[in-house]
Amino acid sequence: MKRAFFITRFFGKKLPYFQSCLNIRRQVFVIEQNIPEELEADQFDDKAYHVLLTLYDASSAAINVATARWRITEEGIKLERFAVLPEYRNRGYGKLILDYILNDTQHLNKKRYLHAQDSAKKFYLKNNFKEEGEPFYEANILHYKMVYQY
Numbered sequence: 001m002k003r004a005f006f007i008t009r010f011f012g013k014k015l016p017y018f019q020s021c022l023n024i025r026r027q028v029f030v031i032e033q034n035i036p037e038e039l040e041a042d043q044f045d046d047k048a049y050h051v052l053l054t055l056y057d058a059s060s061a062a063i064n065v066a067t068a069r070w071r072i073t074e075e076g077i078k079l080e081r082f083a084v085l086p087e088y089r090n091r092g093y094g095k096l097i098l099d100y101i102l103n104d105t106q107h108l109n110k111k112r113y114l115h116a117q118d119s120a121k122k123f124y125l126k127n128n129f130k131e132e133g134e135p136f137y138e139a140n141i142l143h144y145k146m147v148y149q150y
Contacts, residue, residue, distance in 0.1 A: 003055045003056060003057050004055070004056045005053055005054065005055050005056070005093075005096065006053075006054050006056070007051060007052070007053050007054075007096070007097065007100050008051070008052045008054065009049055009050070009051050009100075009104065010049070010050055010052075011048075011049050011050075012045070012046045012047070012048075012050075013045055013046050014050075017050065017052050018045070018050060020052055020064040020067070021050050021052050021064075021067040021069075021081075022041060023064070024052075024064060024065070024066065024067045024083050024084075024085060025040055025041070025067060025081055025083050026040065027083075027085060027086075028083035028084070028085070028086075029081075029083065032086065033139075033141065035139045035141075036139070039139050044069075044071055044080075045069070047071055048069040048070060048071040048080070049069060049070050049071065049104070050067065050068075050069045051067060051068050051069065051070075051097050051100060051101060051104075052064055052066075052067050053065055053066040053067070053093055053096060053097055055088075065084060065085050065088040065093055066082075066083065066084040066085070066088065066093040066094060066096075066097050067081065067082075067083050067097070068080065068081055068082040068083070068097045068098070068101060069081045070101050070104075070105060072108075072110070075111065075113065076110040076111030076112060076113055077105050077108060077110050077111070077112045077113070078113060078114060078115075079098075079101055079112060079113070079114040080114065080115075082094060082097065082098070082114075082120070094123065095123075095127065098127055102148065111147060111148075112147070112148040113132075113145060113146060113147045113148065114129070114145075114146055115138060115143045115144070115145055115146075116129070116143060116144050116145075116146045117141050117142070117143055118135075118141070118142040118143070118144070121144055121146070124146050125146075128148060128149045128150075129146035129147060129148050129149065130146060130147055130149050131144050131145070131146055132145045132146065132147050133145050
């Protein structure tokens with residue numbers, strides 16, 4: 001069954017959208033990956049643009065399945081907190097959000113970068129990101145700094 005989707009972008013902790021993003025992030029990062037909750041929700045949430053992908057099925061039922069955020073830093077635009085609910089992975093929803101953010105930030109003419117978990121590195125390589133520097137650990141998970149190549 002083909003589902004329609006809608007992407008909502010908002011700034012800061014705008015409710016109810018922000019709570020939906022937090023619910024997805026909590027499921028993926030806190031429950032699934034055992035990242036401490038105090039590390040997952042941080043001081044940058046109120047200074048970031050958040051993206052929420054919602055699916056609609058034939059009966060118009062809505063389910064929020066993926067989220068991410070981006071924010072401006074001294075180094076450029078940092079893409080963060082990409083999370084797709086487990087049962088919706090490998091269906092292209094992460095790419096939809098990534099493409100949306102890349103398009104949304106293109107006009108800013110700044111370097112776009114992220115810290116990719118080891119498990120997501122291949123995804124970003126396939127989407128025009130290049131590894132920069134040495135691997136490192138964040139929240140006890142191996143990460144790579146990756147920079148978008150225009």
